[in-house]
Every structure is written in structure tokens, then in C-alpha cells.
Amino acid sequence: MKKFTLVTSIIGLSLASLGVAGTAFAAHHEARGPDANGDHNITRAEAQSHADAKFARMDGNQDGRIDAADRAARQAEHFAMRDTNKDGSISRDEFSAGANHGARAEGAEGPHRMARGGGRNGGRMMLRMADANHDQAISRSEFAAAHLKRFEMADANKDGTLTREERQAAKAKMRAHKGDRSGGHDMPSPTS
Numbered sequence: 001m002k003k004f005t006l007v008t009s010i011i012g013l014s015l016a017s018l019g020v021a022g023t024a025f026a027a028h029h030e031a032r033g034p035d036a037n038g039d040h041n042i043t044r045a046e047a048q049s050h051a052d053a054k055f056a057r058m059d060g061n062q063d064g065r066i067d068a069a070d071r072a073a074r075q076a077e078h079f080a081m082r083d084t085n086k087d088g089s090i091s092r093d094e095f096s097a098g099a100n101h102g103a104r105a106e107g108a109e110g111p112h113r114m115a116r117g118g119g120r121n122g123g124r125m126m127l128r129m130a131d132a133n134h135d136q137a138i139s140r141s142e143f144a145a146a147h148l149k150r151f152e153m154a155d156a157n158k159d160g161t162l163t164r165e166e167r168q169a170a171k172a173k174m175r176a177h178k179g180d181r182s183g184g185h186d187m188p189s190p191t192s
Contacts (some may be wrong), residue, residue: 034050043160043166044160050147051144061073065137068135081098125158129146
């Protein structure tokens, strides 16, 4: 079995995609995501609770901020998961096994499910938009404000509840606004 050491840029791309897959996998296995009671409607309180839980997952070092240290820790964790024989490099077999595991974990939706977070670039864009004071870190309050702003924008009738139809309309509007550059993948939902 030939071993190869991944070039830093390849590692970054692979680990970023693993991060998206891991986030999507975790979100998929949460009780019901933002729809805590399973009624297919998302209240403002459910959206806020979901944002709080998501922030807690993303704030790996629990310092109240999502920043480069959290991203580096997640990347190292994902690399360690792929490097099953712990030799500091990832063999072709280890890389393939990780990719195949991610596809199985995502189920029938495959890469479409992974794109719910907006993909690597979409996720970064959302985090940049949430960074209100431009300090390269997202505080809990900035994160919550960004999620609730998206909720309010999607809540067409302003009743404090997002119906399935309102969420679908918000996704369609986002696709149209972006010129459907997503290649048909799901865009970030207003409460993801």
C-alpha cells in the first residue's frame, strides 16, 4: 500500500469538506433540527434554541467565540479520524474510506445534504456576514442575531412561525438571488 502525504491545500479542502459533512451528519441526527416538536413549523423560539445548540457545537474550545482556533481544532480532529493508523499521513485507502463513510452517513441525499450548510464557501460567507464587528470571530450574540435575521426575513407573514412553504419560498428566493450557482444543491435554510 503506497502512502502519500497530502499537500496542505488538499488537506484544507478535504478537511473543510469533512467539516461540512460532519456538521450535516450531526444536524441530521439531532432530534429534529430546528423543528423540535416535529410539527413541520419552526417557531422563533425553536430557531433560537437550534442556533444556540449549533453555536455550542461549533465553539470547540468553549471560549464563547467561533474563530480560527475552533476551525483548526476541527480540522485536526477530522485529520486524526481519517489517519486510522496514526502515522501522520493519509493513505489512498484511508482517504477513500473516509469519503465512502461520508457518503453513507449522508444517506440517499449524498452531497445535496452536505450542501445544506452552503458548502465550504457558503459557510464562510455566512460566518463573515455574522461577524458584525469584523474581528474575525463570531460571538454567541452575533451568531444568534444572524440566525434570527434570516428567520425574520423568511417569516413572510411575520407571525413568528416558519411554515414549510415559507422555508421553501426563502430557499427559492436565495437561489434566484444567487443565480442558482449552487448547481441544484440546497441552499442554507433560514434556520440552519
